[in-house]
Amino acid sequence: MIILFDGVCNLCSGTVNFIIDHDPSKKFRFASLQSTFGEEFLKKHNLPVESCDSFVLIDGENYFIKSTAALLVARHLSGFWKCFYVCILVPAVIRDFVYSYIAKNRYKWFGKRESCRMPEKNIQDRFL
Secondary structure, eight states, X not given: OEEEEOTTBHHHXXXXXXHHHTOTTOXXXXXXXXXXXXXXXXXHTTOOSSSOOSOEEEETTEEEEHHHHHHHHHHTSSGGGGGGGGGGGSOHHHHHHHHHHHHHHHHHHHOBOSSOOXXXXXXXXXXX
């Protein structure tokens, strides 16, 4: 599975670190939305390239965005984090409203980097 994330967003980069720490089976690989891979994927699926405010979970031929993507990721993490998947029972319109509110304010609340994060040597193989 591949996670596309906003490489300049501090919250998003922190989330990637969190996922790596709680993914001992290394199910997830990562690419920034700003990467060639990310931009090509967004264009191919008619998702906004310049203003994508969600991370994207790619699972084979399927992809998921917003709260559904987040909950599907949580389902595969180690520890009690997988328990958050039960929130999938909440209607998507409610979950995505909360997700979108946080996404809209992420730069204001958590800050923004000048450039995409560069992975450390020990996890470079998990980045596209």
